[in-house]
Amino acid sequence: DSGVTQTPKHLITATGQRVTLRCSPRSGDLSVYWYQQSLDQGLQFLIQYYNGEERAKGNILERFSAQQFPDLHSELNLSSLELGDSALYFCASSAALGGASTDTQYFGPGTRLTVL
Amino acid sequence: DQQVKQNSPSLSVQEGRISILNCDYTNSMFDYFLWYKKYPAEGPTFLISISSIKDKNEDGRFTVFLNKSAKHLSLHIVPSQPGDSAVYFCAATEDYTGNQFYFGTGTSLTVIP
Numbered sequence: 313d314s315g316v317t318q319t320p321k322h323l324i325t326a327t328g329q330r331v332t333l334r335c336s337p338r339s340g341d342l343s344v345y346w347y348q349q350s351l352d353q354g355l356q357f358l359i360q361y362y363n364g365e366e367r368a369k370g371n372i373l374e375r376f377s378a379q380q381f382p383d384l385h386s387e388l389n390l391s392s393l394e395l396g397d398s399a400l401y402f403c404a405s406s407a408a409l410g411g412a413s414t415d416t417q418y419f420g421p422g423t424r425l426t427v428l
Numbered sequence: 429d430q431q432v433k434q435n436s437p438s439l440s441v442q443e444g445r446i447s448i449l450n451c452d453y454t455n456s457m458f459d460y461f462l463w464y465k466k467y468p469a470e471g472p473t474f475l476i477s478i479s480s481i482k483d484k485n486e487d488g489r490f491t492v493f494l495n496k497s498a499k500h501l502s503l504h505i506v507p508s509q510p511g512d513s514a515v516y517f518c519a520a521t522e523d524y525t526g527n528q529f530y531f532g533t534g535t536s537l538t539v540i541p
Contacts, residue, residue, distance in 0.1 A: 314471060347531075354432065354517065354531035355472070368528050402471055417529070419464075419471030 315339065316420035318403050324426045330391040333423045337384055337405030343367070344386040345417060346378055349400040361386055362408075393427045400424050431455045432520050434532035442540050447505040449535045451518035454499065458520040462529070463492060463503050466515045475516070476503070508539045 315338035325331055337344050342363045347355040357370035361380035372378075375393075380386045390397060401424075404417040433452045441447045451461075459480035464472035478485040478492045478501070485492050491504045505512055515536045519529040 314473065316471065345529075352533060354430070354434075354533040355519075355529075357528045357530070360528070370528055404471070416474045419473065421469060421471050 314418040318420035335403030341405035345404040347402040432532040
């Protein structure tokens with residue numbers, strides 16, 4: 313158990329809809345990262361928040377947005393959903409800003425989103 | 429554009445033998461590399477890492493080798509155990525304090541008892 317929790321585990325919705333994925337980082341971790349893993353793809357970095365502020369942005373679509381709340385949990389909002397958005401969405405947390413050598417990212421179990 | 433590539437989707441190895449998982453990258457600015465292991469229904473877990481100032485890092489049965497000139501890294505598992513059966517992802521980041529990890533597509537390792 314990494315200490316990172318994600319809800320829900322599974323989500324099935326229709327095209328055009330909007331969903332919210334939730335992530336609670338490990339206790340004490342200030343950074344939250346969101347990744348998307350589509351079929352036969354590696355994990356694609358979407359966005360990072362540190363202590364409530366956006367720190368780094370990857371290949372995140374404009375239809376997607378995220379935020380980190382004062383209690384450090386994070387939500388990833390996906391809107392105008394398309395079939396191609398079906399994927400596993402992982403959240404990871406780390407203690408600080410992301411110095412890779414000393415700041416391991418701990419991953420949650422993921423949310424599997426299916427868009428029909 | 430996949431900057432980190434794992435060209436072997438799967439690998440089967442007999443228990444006790446060596447498992448070698450390979451990873452190639454295209455971005456010469458990458459200077460820190462990691463391997464993650466993933467079991468079904470779980471998130472990836474960190475396994476081992478290496479910085480570009482080294483060419484080898486060892487942790488128990490796991491050794492990562494880095495060949496910067498070839499832009500290639502490999503993970504060796506010796507001896508392989510059935511519990512090592514999982515999907516292995518390599519990842520790279522562009523600077524020592526990188527926030528953005530670039531992951532490969534993973535190699536599914538099966539260790540046969």
